[in-house]
Amino acid sequence: MKQKLMVFILAIFVLILAACSSESSTEESKSTDSAEPKETAEAKEMTVKHLLGETPVKVNPENVVVFDFGVLETLDTLGVEAVSALPKEGTIPSQLEKYTSDDYESVGSLKEPDFEKINELQPELIIISARQQELYEDFQEIAPTIYMGVDTTKYMESFKENTEILGQIFDKEAEVKEELAKVDEAIQALNEKAAALEDKALVTLINEGNISAYGPESRFGIIHDVFGVKAVDENLEVSTHGQSVSFEYLVEKDPEILYVIDRGAVVTTGQASSPAKEVLNNDLVKGTKAFKEDRIVYLDPNVWYLSGGGLISVTEMVKAIDESL
Structure with a gap:
């Protein structure tokens, strides 16, 4: 009799354990199901x-x-x-x-x-x-x-x-990782080429006959700061619009390379603007090393002035400076 009672009690105990286990499993399943939509919602923002x-x-x-x-x-x-x-x-x-x-x-x-x-x-x-x-x-x-x-x-x-x-x-x-790796590789090659040269450069923007010069950390400072081209003037004013300079300044600094960005070529101001090549066509500029060595480099204003900071423009910037060296 006692043996039958023990078997009966044991059977009830097993059933209770099974029921608890099932309930626990159900609660865990419910908890998991409610977390998924939350994670998905977070991933959308x-x-x-x-x-x-x-x-x-x-x-x-x-x-x-x-x-x-x-x-x-x-x-x-x-x-x-x-x-x-x-x-x-x-x-x-x-x-x-x-x-x-x-x-x-x-x-x-x-x-x-x-x-x-x-x-x-x-x-x-x-x-x-x-x-x-x-x-x-x-x-x-x-x-x-x-x-x-x-x-x-x-x-x-x-x-x-x-x-x-x-x-x-x-x-x-x-895709971003792959594209940035390409840019880094191109810049590294450019750095090595620039480091091997003693030539110094000046970056200018010409607008309606006026010349603005840019040095390190300026709007076009990437040429010096990132690409490694030596600057002919380390003390230029750092600003978006550059430092206004004269033809006499170009003669005084006498860079081996003169980079020119022609703003007038891409921006309509309502006034007639002389092309940069016409502005620089004078005896003072013709006396500089850059002119004598045919190293006045006209950079594409579509890339350098209108755009910049994009995967296409940065790649084109690297290419243009590499070719200039």
Whole structure:
């Protein structure tokens, strides 16, 4: 009798354990099921920290307005097809000619955005840079906005950071890694070539007959700071617009290489502007080493002035300086 009772009690105990185990398994399953949607939801949004703040951004947005040509270059190189609009009033860099088509809406100019049109488009993301910096709050009222201007005092670090962020936003991280590796390899080869030369260079921008010079850490300082070309003047004013100089200054510094960016060739100002070659066609310039050695190098303003900081323009910059050496 006692033996039957023990068997009965044991059977009940086993059933209770089985029931508890099943309930525990069910609760664990419920817990796992509820966590998955949460993780998926988090994966659809990221917070981008930038110069003007922190902005929650949808991952893989499908309707993007871009106000920076360098960013547009990078998105194009990565095969991102989410761009819906850009500033088409004014000159669009030749390397981005496809974006002049009617497939892309026009949202004003670089300095005068068409906010009414942007609002009408209801974008999921707006990307701006230095030319639109003061209008950041106005953009933010329409859609999540991030600033992606390049910091010229740390050009490559800033360029790479922007590119990597774009890779995260558009799920192109592997492609970004591959493209940046190509750029690094090209720059390393250029550094070795520049280090072997004693020649010194001066970077200038010519606009409506006026000459501005740029040194290290300036807008075009990448030539010295990153590419390794020696500067003929280390003490030039560091600014976006450069330091105004004269023909006499060019003679005094007498660089072996004179780099020239012709702003007038790509920007319509409403006034007639002499081409840079005409401006430099005088006896003072003809007395410099750069002229005598045929080393006045005219850099493509589409790449150096209108754009910059993108995968296409940085690659073209490396190529142009490499050829000049």
